[in-house]
Amino acid sequence: MEDEMEKVTSSSSNNEEAEAEAALQKKHLSMLDRLSKRHPTKSTTTSTEPPTESTSSFLSRFSQLKSSIESHLSESQFISSSDPSHLKSHFDKISQSISDLEKLVAQSSYFLPSYDVRSSLKTVSDFKRTLDNLSSELIPKKKFSFKNKATKVVAESKQSITPVLDSVQSSFTVRDSPGFRNKTGEVLIGEFKESEFGEFTVSDLDSCEVRIIGCVRALFVHRLKNCRVYVGPVTGSILIEEVEGCVFVIASHQIRIHGAKRSDFYLRVRSRPIVEDCIGVRFAPYCLSYRGIEGDLHGAGLDVETGNWANVDDFRWLRAVQSPNWSILPENERAEIVDISNSECRKEEI
Template identity: 60%
Template sequence: MEEEQYQTKQTPITNETLDSITQSKHEAMLSRLSNLHQSRLLQQSLTRNSSDSNSSFESTKSFLTNFSESKTSIESQLHLCRNPDSSKPTLKSDLNNISTSITDLERFVAENSYFLPSYEVRASLKTISDLKETLEIANSELLPKKKFSFKNKSVVKKEMSNAEPVVRVCDSVVAEKHSVQVRDSLGFRNEEGVVLVKHFGGAKEGDFTLSDLNGCEVRITGCFRALYIHRLKDCRVFVGPVLGSILIEEVEGCLFVLASHQIRIHHAKGTDFYLRVRSRPIVEDCNGVRFAPYVLDYEGIERDLKESSLDEETGNWENVDDFKWLRAVQSPNWSILPEEERVSGVNISSSEALSIDC
């Protein structure tokens, strides 16, 4: 009798009840699988982040090792050159080789700066600056100073505002009037109101210098190793890809269109820079400088950019580092050039006419 009463109180097990139980078990299983999948994704993410961190650490470690070895090698070469017993006939070529090594080291920093901590970049650039200064001292001590200054007197200068500009093509070194701490390289110096044109051939040539120019227009095409710019006023400078670095000092009221692995700007005022650069541009002691993307065009520029590893736009033209501005807020010394004030394209394919799209 009791057994009959117990059976009477039980809930009948129907097909609907079985379906409900099965559904609950299925949902529980899916939940467990989802949690397991999320756990695995999290573990993979942590492993990947750890791997990236280790990779970045190893890259920085490798860079510092290579940089240190190159620095030591350059210092050893400088020491040998300054040795009183050094061979005089090869002294100039030895110093030029050291200059090339320093430029290569500077390019090495620029190419690797994207993953390096900022303090390592600054320390490396300071070391390179010290090496350059030591080299300049060695040059002044070991090589005789020039006693004469030569210039091409066959070209009559004309004011750009009153007549068609003189177009001068650079095919030799023009000596400087002033004592400037730059290499005795090919370049344009001490010119006013003229158009200056230089084309580098297929070979990746050496250094080029622009100094003491006033109201000039400079057009440089092709690939070369390094560009040094000193004391320019009211100039327009259009330059193809530079394999290493560009150093700019004391410019005012100018417009520059430049592509390089590294660009450093010192003592610039009221000047616009249209850049393509692999590393962050560096400014020091500047004011009123503005930045925009590279807009240069000429026949063969795509090939030159690719050979120089500058064919990709990195966006670093707007990631400017002001080394004299250490606060967290935006430096007041530089700004982005407003789009409505930018030129949209500059074509320097012809040495006689310049095409600028506004």
């Protein structure tokens, strides 16, 4: 009798385990189906695109580019002593390779585990810091001036552009790239129509409006309050930190936001936007216009709307439910198209 009861108990237990396993498998397949519908098939025309959308193929490509950059960085001291006149072009090639690596991460981030994204971004950041240090060490610095530049930067309200270093401590690496700094209540206009500009910094502004027409390679934004920032396509990445009460209309391959409060972001982005330590941030699709923006977006590989403006990753929110730190901006509160073609900017109220 006891043997029969043991058999019945064992059979019941096996059935429960089988049912639980089947339910788990069904749940897993359902999740995969939702993910496949959530992320549209990506174009394969970009040279840095991984051959297949898998973590292993990404890591293989990432490792190849990483080794190449490390090799070129290690050659810098030798080039400096043997042929210093080639240093600038050498560093330019390394900078472009780092940008390619960053784009690879951006294009792959939507299917990568969060750990791989963070680790890869740290590698990119370390490469940039190393290149900056080598450049500062091996190439004498020259005072920045727009007088001999092919591109022209103008601004209203007697603004000026200077390579002033930020004195306030920040988690950003302090950069001496050209940009707008330390302004209050001004309209600041940057025009880069002839070719892609390099890195550009916008920092320590209060109640200002920033308009950047044309393409830049990278944009760094920090310590802004009550500002409006309208930016054409950024071919690399945008890094934003410590902003409050602001509106951003920006397009880039990768956008990272840290320490933002009560701000709205109108985005076009190839990868999932990343937020960290943010409160009350809202997102909507890109709505900028100026003469020639279609060509600029096409040249930057940002002419196609991916819908990633709504696929935000909150690195401080690890639960399965929606993060309370960000939300979709309601349609009835969104701006219409913002046109910055003329100095008298025509735009809807935001």
